[in-house]
Amino acid sequence: MSDNRTLLTDMAAGLFADLAGKPFDVAWPQVAEAGFSTLLVPEEAGGFGGDWGDVLAVLRLAGLNALAAPLAEPVIAHYLLAKAGIAAPEGLISIAARGQRVPYGRHAAAVVQVGGGTLSLYHADACAFDEGLSPAGEPWDAVSFIGAAAATADCDVDLLALGAFARVAQASGALEAAFTLAIDHVNTRVQFGRALAKFQAVQQAMAEFSEEAAAVDASAAACAAALDYGHASFEIAAAKLRMGIAVDRAVPIAHRMHGAIGFTIEYALNHLTRRLMGWRSEFGGDAYWAELLGRRVAGLGGHGLWREMAARTDRLVG
Amino acid sequence: MQIFPLHPFLPEGDIPALRQQVRDLVAQHEARWPIELRANCWFSFDEAFSKALGSAGLLGMTWPKQYGGHERTMLERYVVLEELLAAGAPAGLHWIADRQTGPLLLRYGTEAQREKYLPGMARGEIYACIGLSEPGSGSDLASVRTSAKKTNEGWRINGQKVWTSGAHKSHAALTLLRTEEGSERHTGLSQMMIDLDTPGITVRPIIDMTGTHHFNEIWFEDVLLPHDALVGVEGNGWKQVVAELALERSGPERYLSSHMLLVALIDAMGPEPDAPTAQLIGRLTAEMWTLRQMSMSTIAKLAAGEDPVVEAAIVKDLGNAYEQALPRMVQAAVDADLAGKSDLSRLLTWILVASPSFSLRGGTPEVLRGIIAKGLGLR
Numbered sequence: 001m002s003d004n005r006t007l008l009t010d011m012a013a014g015l016f017a018d019l020a021g022k023p024f025d026v027a028w029p030q031v032a033e034a035g036f037s038t039l040l041v042p043e044e045a046g047g048f049g050g051d052w053g054d055v056l057a058v059l060r061l062a063g064l065n066a067l068a069a070p071l072a073e074p075v076i077a078h079y080l081l082a083k084a085g086i087a088a089p090e091g092l093i094s095i096a097a098r099g100q101r102v103p104y105g106r107h108a109a110a111v112v113q114v115g116g117g118t119l120s121l122y123h124a125d126a127c128a129f130d131e132g133l134s135p136a137g138e139p140w141d142a143v144s145f146i147g148a149a150a151a152t153a154d155c156d157v158d159l160l161a162l163g164a165f166a167r168v169a170q171a172s173g174a175l176e177a178a179f180t181l182a183i184d185h186v187n188t189r190v191q192f193g194r195a196l197a198k199f200q201a202v203q204q205a206m207a208e209f210s211e212e213a214a215a216v217d218a219s220a221a222a223c224a225a226a227l228d229y230g231h232a233s234f235e236i237a238a239a240k241l242r243m244g245i246a247v248d249r250a251v252p253i254a255h256r257m258h259g260a261i262g263f264t265i266e267y268a269l270n271h272l273t274r275r276l277m278g279w280r281s282e283f284g285g286d287a288y289w290a291e292l293l294g295r296r297v298a299g300l301g302g303h304g305l306w307r308e309m310a311a312r313t314d315r316l317v318g
Numbered sequence: 319m320q321i322f323p324l325h326p327f328l329p330e331g332d333i334p335a336l337r338q339q340v341r342d343l344v345a346q347h348e349a350r351w352p353i354e355l356r357a358n359c360w361f362s363f364d365e366a367f368s369k370a371l372g373s374a375g376l377l378g379m380t381w382p383k384q385y386g387g388h389e390r391t392m393l394e395r396y397v398v399l400e401e402l403l404a405a406g407a408p409a410g411l412h413w414i415a416d417r418q419t420g421p422l423l424l425r426y427g428t429e430a431q432r433e434k435y436l437p438g439m440a441r442g443e444i445y446a447c448i449g450l451s452e453p454g455s456g457s458d459l460a461s462v463r464t465s466a467k468k469t470n471e472g473w474r475i476n477g478q479k480v481w482t483s484g485a486h487k488s489h490a491a492l493t494l495l496r497t498e499e500g501s502e503r504h505t506g507l508s509q510m511m512i513d514l515d516t517p518g519i520t521v522r523p524i525i526d527m528t529g530t531h532h533f534n535e536i537w538f539e540d541v542l543l544p545h546d547a548l549v550g551v552e553g554n555g556w557k558q559v560v561a562e563l564a565l566e567r568s569g570p571e572r573y574l575s576s577h578m579l580l581v582a583l584i585d586a587m588g589p590e591p592d593a594p595t596a597q598l599i600g601r602l603t604a605e606m607w608t609l610r611q612m613s614m615s616t617i618a619k620l621a622a623g624e625d626p627v628v629e630a631a632i633v634k635d636l637g638n639a640y641e642q643a644l645p646r647m648v649q650a651a652v653d654a655d656l657a658g659k660s661d662l663s664r665l666l667t668w669i670l671v672a673s674p675s676f677s678l679r680g681g682t683p684e685v686l687r688g689i690i691a692k693g694l695g696l697r
Binding site (some may be wrong): 235286294 | 582
């Protein structure tokens with residue numbers, strides 16, 4: 001971990017903890033002010049000059065604190081604009097991946113869309129939004145472009161995949177936070193004369209929970225390493241799918257451990273689990289990524305799968 | 319608390335060349351391996367292949383050269399192991415010596431024991447098994463009763479071991495014995511390296527539910543062992559066994575037991591499967607890919623001198639769950655003729671029946687989750 005990353009994560013950890021539970025109009029200005037949006041923009045272009053490992057570390061902290069503000073979206077938008085040599089407009093820039101609603105679209109000053117090998121930047125006045133809400137109550141707005149793009153450029157990036165990576169990164173943090181809540185609860189809540197943590201059935205369930213959080217952590221880190229290498233389509237498909245499995249297994253345990261206490265609107269758990277439920281669908285759900293990955297593997301052949309996986313980690317060495 | 323920070327797997331040396339060396343070796347021998355054998359590599363025996371691995375320098379890879387080893391890194395050994403497992407290469411003969419008995423002798427054995435066993439193990443010529451369980455002593459190993467009594471002429475051994483995999487093919491058994499009469503539980507236990515051709519030893523087969531013979535009973539009737547059969551410190555056997563078992567939980571073998579079935583599924587469905595089949599392959603790939611990342615991270619942590627007890631238990635539990643679910647998911651999704659002759663049919667039938675064993679060897683889910691919970695501070 002670089003010194004820069006330690007500084008970055010220290011700052012993010014402090015700020016996001018302060019902003020936990022705060023609404024968008026409080027949280028977003030402070031996130032914007034801190035400059036996270038240019039995390040992936042090179043230093044010479046006025047950005048932070050970070051890598052995907054830095055993005056993972058920051059998004060993980062955002063997920064851990066259930067940050068009620070966009071972060072992945074402006075990071076990805078600024079990254080793509082800088083790559084394309086297009087000047088980024090002021091204010092929040094969100095992303096429109098194919099077939100996806102635009103997170104926080106109604107609050108955005110501009111939207112970056114990628115399709116057919118072309119990146120298009122639309123200002124807010126060229127966008128019409130059909131407003132909706134995620135399961136966690138965050139704006140998920142379907143966009144129609146009613147005006148011309150302010151700028152376009154060639155772009156071979158899979159925006160859907162970058163969005164999927166962001167949700168895996170956030171989920172790794174949210175799972176840790178939910179796990180920590182559950183640990184604290186079972187260690188302190190006394191029933192039948194002893195702490196819940198003393199019951200073997202509870203221990204076994206918590207162990208299972210930890211395994212799912214671990215799987216998402218490991219897959220998110222492997223994706224960041226692959227993105228930094230330059231090609232991560234295989235890894236992101238696998239990781240997004242694995243995240244779906246983890247949500248499927250871990251969210252019920254988190255709530256089971258808490259009983260009715262965890263099902264209230266006041267208790268912090270719902271901000272984590274409702275986000276996890278939403279992220280499982282966002283930027284491609286299980287079926288989408290499973291079919292995409294499965295078709296790719298079918299093309300590789302039975303032994304080809306292993307050879308591809310080995311080659312993809314060997315390339316990171318040396 | 320991040321439960322599983324990913325430890326980067328960064329082996330030294332030419333890793334693609336090492337993989338190619340293993341793949342070439344497999345290609346030279348695979349013609350004589352039936353498909354079921356490749357789905358059962360822990361308990362498949364091919365002496366010529368074990369010796370070929372030894373000649374190629376792929377056994378005892380991390381051991382000192384003075385004992386026939388090759389002084390390569392743990393990560394290089396890991397690469398070789400995962401290649402062999404992914405190819406379903408038979409490992410039954412050399413497996414335990416290379417993975418557990420050899421390293422244990424290096425750590426605790428006498429100079430004479432190392433010189434006697436290690437070079438042959440590294441050549442793929444000396445095979446070992448582990449005598450732990452007894453009829454009354456399964457998960458609760460501390461209750462072993464097979465005894466070793468110190469006499470002037472040597473140790474006198476009496477009792478019975480059971481579930482000893484590969485004993486009928488092994489030259490020696492590293493055996494846990496009660497060396498202090500009347501001792502209880504974890505105290506008074508010692509390990510001994512017992513040559514299985516010693517008079518008074520009887521090895522009897524137990525056939526498992528797949529019809530395979532790998533389990534055995536070993537009977538000891540007044541067996542006389544020399545004093546120097548003791549491995550490590552008298553009375554320290556429990557601690558040594560725990561260290562030995564830790565070597566069992568961190569490897570790639572914990573998620574690859576069913577891999578040949580995934581290979582056969584992909585090949586049988588062809589390059590353009592229908593959507594549900596593609597989704598099944600995608601899902602299985604995602605789980606396997608994730609387990610590989612976790613397994614590599616765990617071995618990298620071990621190689622860095624840390625003790626990833628919780629990580630190893632997590633990889634084994636998730637890995638076993640995956641490799642056991644795989645045949646069930648394939649059965650549910652594919653209309654397979656379980657009596658059929660295709661690779662897919664034969665592998666599916668074999669692995670369905672073999673799969674209950676995957677979560678027995680090296681600890682059941684309940685045992686593993688207990689270890690994880692303890693690591694999480696929950697007990």
